[in-house]
Amino acid sequence: MVHDKYAYIVGAYEHPTRKAPDKSVVQLHAECAAGALADAGLTKDDVDGYFCAGEEPGLGPLTMIDFLKLRVRHCDFTDIGGSAPLQHISHAAQAIAAGKCTVALVTLAGRPRSGWVDRQPDVTQPDLMWEGPIRKKTLDIYAMCARRHMYEYGTSSEQLAWIKVAASHHAQHNPRAMLRNVVTVEDVLASPMVSDPLHRLDCCVTSDGGGAIVVTRPEIAKSLKRPRVKVIGAGEGIQGQSAGEVDLTGSAARQSGMIAFAEAGVTPSDIRYASIYDSFTITVLIALEDLGFCAKGQGGRFVADGNLISGVGRLPFNTDGGGLCNNHPATRGGITKVIEAVRQLRGEANPAVQVKDCALAIAHGTGWLMGTRHSSATLILERE
Amino acid sequence: MISTDFIKHSPETKPFWDAAAAGRFVLPRCRLCRRTHWYPRGFCPHCLSTTLDWEESSGDGEIHSFSVNRMGEPYVLAYITLNEGLIILTNVIEVDPATLSIGTKVKVLFKPGVGQAPVPLFTVR
Numbered sequence: 001m002v003h004d005k006y007a008y009i010v011g012a013y014e015h016p017t018r019k020a021p022d023k024s025v026v027q028l029h030a031e032c033a034a035g036a037l038a039d040a041g042l043t044k045d046d047v048d049g050y051f052c053a054g055e056e057p058g059l060g061p062l063t064m065i066d067f068l069k070l071r072v073r074h075c076d077f078t079d080i081g082g083s084a085p086l087q088h089i090s091h092a093a094q095a096i097a098a099g100k101c102t103v104a105l106v107t108l109a110g111r112p113r114s115g116w117v118d119r120q121p122d123v124t125q126p127d128l129m130w131e132g133p134i135r136k137k138t139l140d141i142y143a144m145c146a147r148r149h150m151y152e153y154g155t156s157s158e159q160l161a162w163i164k165v166a167a168s169h170h171a172q173h174n175p176r177a178m179l180r181n182v183v184t185v186e187d188v189l190a191s192p193m194v195s196d197p198l199h200r201l202d203c204c205v206t207s208d209g210g211g212a213i214v215v216t217r218p219e220i221a222k223s224l225k226r227p228r229v230k231v232i233g234a235g236e237g238i239q240g241q242s243a244g245e246v247d248l249t250g251s252a253a254r255q256s257g258m259i260a261f262a263e264a265g266v267t268p269s270d271i272r273y274a275s276i277y278d279s280f281t282i283t284v285l286i287a288l289e290d291l292g293f294c295a296k297g298q299g300g301r302f303v304a305d306g307n308l309i310s311g312v313g314r315l316p317f318n319t320d321g322g323g324l325c326n327n328h329p330a331t332r333g334g335i336t337k338v339i340e341a342v343r344q345l346r347g348e349a350n351p352a353v354q355v356k357d358c359a360l361a362i363a364h365g366t367g368w369l370m371g372t373r374h375s376s377a378t379l380i381l382e383r384e
Numbered sequence: 385m386i387s388t389d390f391i392k393h394s395p396e397t398k399p400f401w402d403a404a405a406a407g408r409f410v411l412p413r414c415r416l417c418r419r420t421h422w423y424p425r426g427f428c429p430h431c432l433s434t435t436l437d438w439e440e441s442s443g444d445g446e447i448h449s450f451s452v453n454r455m456g457e458p459y460v461l462a463y464i465t466l467n468e469g470l471i472i473l474t475n476v477i478e479v480d481p482a483t484l485s486i487g488t489k490v491k492v493l494f495k496p497g498v499g500q501a502p503v504p505l506f507t508v509r
Contacts, residue, residue, distance in 0.1 A: 129390035129397065130423040133497025134505075135453075135475050140461040143451030151449070151486045196452040196481075243421035243429040244470035246463055248449055372473065 007093035008221035009229040009381065011040025011214030012342040014320075014335075018178050018327055020208040021114040025055050026067050028109035028210045033068060036212035041224045042103060047214075048072050049101030051088035053079035055110035055117070055330045064107070074101035080238070080375035081367025082277060082332035084108075085213065087377040089338060090234035092215040102217050109210025110330020131372070139203055139280065141371040143195040146282040148248040150197065152297065155285070157197060159300030161188035163281040164201050164324050166308035171321025173352040178205045179325040202281040204322075209329035211339050227346040233264025233380030240373035252376035253290035253364060261292065264380035266360060268292040271380075273344040273355045274315050275337035275363040278322045283366050288315075291364060291378065310353040319344065319353035334365040338379065345383040359383045390501075396426020399438045401502065409443040409492045409504060411468060412436040422470040441468060443492030444509065452481040464490055464506055478507045 013035030015028060023031075029052070037044060050072045056064050060077035074095050080087055085108050092104035121128055149155045165185055171177035183201060191201040221228050236259070237252030261267060268291060276291075278284045285299040293315060294302040307313035320326045320340040323333040341363040343349040349358075360382050367375035391401055403410040413420045414428035415435040427434045448471050450462035460476040462484075475497070476490060490506040497503040 123389040123393045126394060126425070127423060129394055130503065131473055132390070133499060133501035133503035134461065134473060135459045135498055136461045136473075137453060137455075140451045140453050143453075144449040144461065144463060147451060147486070148449035193454050196454060198451070241422075241471075241473070243423075243425075244472065246448070246471040246473075248463065 005097035006218060007096045007215050007231045008218060009089070009213055009231065009338070009342055010216050010221050010224050010226055011036040011042065011212070012339045013039050014211045014339045015109070015209040015329065016176055017209050018176065018207045019113050020111050023111070025057065025109055025111055026064070028111065028208070029056060029064060029107045030068060032107050032109055032210045032212035033105055036105065036214045040214040040226060042214060044068070044070065046103045047105045049074040049092060049095055049104035051076045051092055051104060051106040052108065053077050053084035053088070054108055054332050072101065074104070080377070082279065083334045083365025083367035083375050083377040084332070085335035086338060086363060086365040086379050087236050087375070089213060089215055089231065089379060090236065090377065093231045093234060096215065096217055102220060104215040105212060106215070106335070107210065107212045108330055108332060108335040110332065111208035112331050113206055113208045137195070138369060139195045139198055141369050142280040142282055143198040145248045145286065145371045146197050149282065149286065152249055153300065155300035157189055157199070158185050159304050160202055160281040160285060161185040162304045162306070163278070163284045163308065164188050166303070166306060166313070167278065167318055167322045167324035169309045170319045170353050171325035173350045174321050174326055177321040177326040178207060179321070198280060198282070204279050204324050204328045204333065206331065207327040207329055209327055211329065211335040213335065213338055228384040229342050229345045230382045230384050231379060232382045233260040233262070233266070235259030235263065235378045237376045238373070239376070248371055249286065250296070251286050251290050251366065251370050252374060253287045253366070253378065256376040256378040257291035257364070260378040260380050266380060270360055271315070271362050272358045273319070273341065273361040274317045275341045275361065276317050277333050277337055277364055277366040278318055278324045279328070279333065279366065281324070283370060284317070286370065287364055287366060291362070310355060316353070316355050319349050319355070334367070334377070337363045337365055341381055345381055397424050400424045403438060404494055404502060404504070407494065409441050410438040411441045411470070413439050420468055420470060422472045441466065443504070445490055445506070447476070447484060447486055447488045447490060449486060450476060450484055460484065462506065474504060474506050476506050476508070483508070
């Protein structure tokens with residue numbers, strides 16, 4: 001990324017709903033788009049780039065651009081699971097630097113709580129023939145990652161529980177969070193064992209909702225009234241089963257993080273706030289190791305004793321309560337990770353969890369299933 | 385899920401399913417780079433060669449990791465390391481989950497999976 005071509009996040013909006021039986025998926029997209037543009041001080045006529053992935057119906061952006069009545073000259077709907085919005089922001093920054101668009105809108109929305117749409121299995125998807133007839137749920141796959149991590153590194157259920165404890169400490173200050181009660185390590189361990197070794201409280205919530213982000217060029221960002229958040233590093237990665245060479249304790253965050261930190265010219269110790277995708281507690285632990293916040297195998301010790309709690313520990317994380325306590329719209333937590341990082345860098349997080357003088361943040365997403373095939377997308381964001 | 389649809393749309397896997405119908409567990413091995421892979425494809429994902437031999441495997445291996453879903457009747461999802469070194473996703477069945485650990489020795493058996501679709505599953509040996 002060339003230095004004079006940095007892109008800026010100028011608009012961010014999180015839909016307030018957590019359950020929306022009275023709204024369609026596309027309506028939620030539209031309300032998120034309106035919210036992010038209003039936050040930026042821009043109008044829909046300023047948008048010339050559009051990005052979406054996930055629950056949007058039909059032919060992705062083709063359907064959505066027509067539905068929203070946008071006029072764009074660049075679009076992308078790369079779907080790599082829950083981390084897609086982070087990758088979209090990276091791709092938007094690249095498109096802006098290349099002159100392909102000037103104001104990019106990224107939206108995400110879904111309503112799995114109110115109306116899950118069961119999609120027919122794709123008979124041409126090569127792994128489904130082998131994995132479709134196997135009894136498994138998403139949490140079972142993450143539970144296998146957790147067990148292998150415990151086996152190789154001595155990680156404990158108590159250490160994993162600290163991740164939920166930290167999220168709950170933050171969620172108590174968020175009136176919109178689905179789970180606002182502060183929990184203890186003992187509470188997590190006493191919750192039902194849903195997929196051994198993961199407990200119910202090791203899992204994220206399921207919520208309706210969505211969010212949107214607006215990315216633009218430096219000169220437009222500087223003409224707006226909002227605090228400026230600069231995208232100074234971005235990386236992505238895909239990791240699968242490698243045809244039988246499965247790695248359950250490491251993720252594509254090793255690659256996405258290395259690229260993003262190198263591009264930004266900063267190190268993990270410079271980061272003041274971290275938004276880390278948290279579908280399960282183990283998702284956070286593995287990502288923190290792979291991003292370089294601690295050595296591989298040391299994640300359990302790193303997250304213990306409140307080290308992720310704002311005002312208490314060294315690395316405040318997911319100060320909105322994250323997917324573990326706040327929301328996980330469309331079963332995809334990527335965009336909320338960026339939104340809370342933007343709040344922190346603007347100094348607009350809840351005062352109880354606001355990191356003092358927060359100048360540098362990371363937002364990291366894990367898409368689809370760590371343990372079978374997943375994506376990682378990492379953004380390094382700087383307050384200007 | 386109708387497995388025959390999958391086989392119809394993935395004709396390269398027919399040698400595997402033909403062998404499975406005869407009770408044999410076979411693995412594709414590349415004639416060029418000599419490596420094997422899972423899940424089976426019609427080419428070698430290590431080197432892109434399309435010359436494969438379907439070698440019989442004992443189907444023996446050990447548990448690499450596993451989870452026990454307890455939201456209803458418990459079941460075991462596992463990754464098994466075959467003796468050939470491949471790590472494959474499967475269910476371990478006909479076993480008391482409390483007796484399992486990483487390293488437990490297992491063997492393949494063919495039983496219908498979800499939707500009665502054929503799939504290699506494993507049990508303790």
